[in-house]
Amino acid sequence: MQDFQQQQLAFIRRIKDPSAPLPNGIRPERMVVYEELFFNNLQNFVSSAFPVLHSLLPETQWQALCRQFFQEQALHSPYFLDISKAFLQWLPQVAPQLPGFALELAEYEWLELALATDLAVASPAWSFDPSRVLVVSPLARLCCYQYPVQQISVQFQPMEPAAQPVFLLLYRDAQDRVRFLQLDAWSAALLQLISTEPGQLLCTHIDWLQPYVPQWERHQLLAQATALLADFAARGIVVSDTGSEPSAS
Structure with a gap:
């Protein structure tokens, strides 16, 4: 059981960070499928929640930002709104890399989303x-x-x-x-x-x-x-x- 848990942790580390060691017994080309699937889903969630902020940043910077968020933030919920809220809460950590208005703009965009989906x-x-x-x-x-x-x-x-x-x-x-x-x-x-x-x-x-x-x-x-x-x-x-x-x- 301990070996299985270690394998799971190695798998998660690699999904979040493609530079991490490859888990034992998994071929690189197969691992890439999981890496791209998880990251692309997360990036799509974040991009659709903050469309204006996304449009203002170069695409390479936006992808790097989403990748850093994916690596650093512990996500405990798969729900769209929870992921975007976690991104909003994480964003102050990288504020020096962003325009001065970015944090306020992100909050405004997230509130629009939260109101739109409120029950x-x-x-x-x-x-x-x-x-x-x-x-x-x-x-x-x-x-x-x-x-x-x-x-x-x-x-x-x-x-x-x-x-x-x-x-x-x-x-x-x-x-x-x-x-x-x-x-x-x-x-x-x-x-x-x-x-x-x-x-x-x-x-x-x-x-x-x-x-x-x-x-x-x-x-x-x-x-x-x-x-x-x-x-x-x-x-x-x-x-x-x-x-x-x-x-x-």
Whole structure:
């Protein structure tokens, strides 16, 4: 049994690293079939999860990156989403080899994939009512980036971070399409409040947010927030938690 386990380990080492010693009793031409099969499958998974990042790097660099990931990262799941998540978590180790925006771009691309494959059901549109308590849909993600990752392409590759933080809201709509909205600082702060303090009425969130928007009177902030949340409710981003009473603040 120990010899068999040693043979298995040697086989795995060779699959992950073609420069490793060939396992005993296996012909090189047969081993190549396994090496290419496993690596090509992994590379296809990673490439399809990060298509923009893939398009921005020379093909030789991309293949070397995938090979290094395959060799260094212990993968415990064969599922597509888990492999791409492991790649995202591993990527900071090679950040100096990549454009400055690469890590943020990779996270943005992975979130798109995660939302597209999430098993949650999209929330239906509803008419916003400020007298009902609020929660954020499980199919919405609020992100803050230094780079405008939603614009990055072969034609646009920023060399420096943006002058202001880039707030993006990713969500999946009722037609199961992943979309994004760019928010300003106050609307991102409001959504973050609803996300971290669910089950509150709008008036409570306004009280908490007011000190951070001193340029507006309370009635102005309330009007802006009501219009914003009416749009979010129509998109299914913010949901009325009909089964909850307002939380004690």
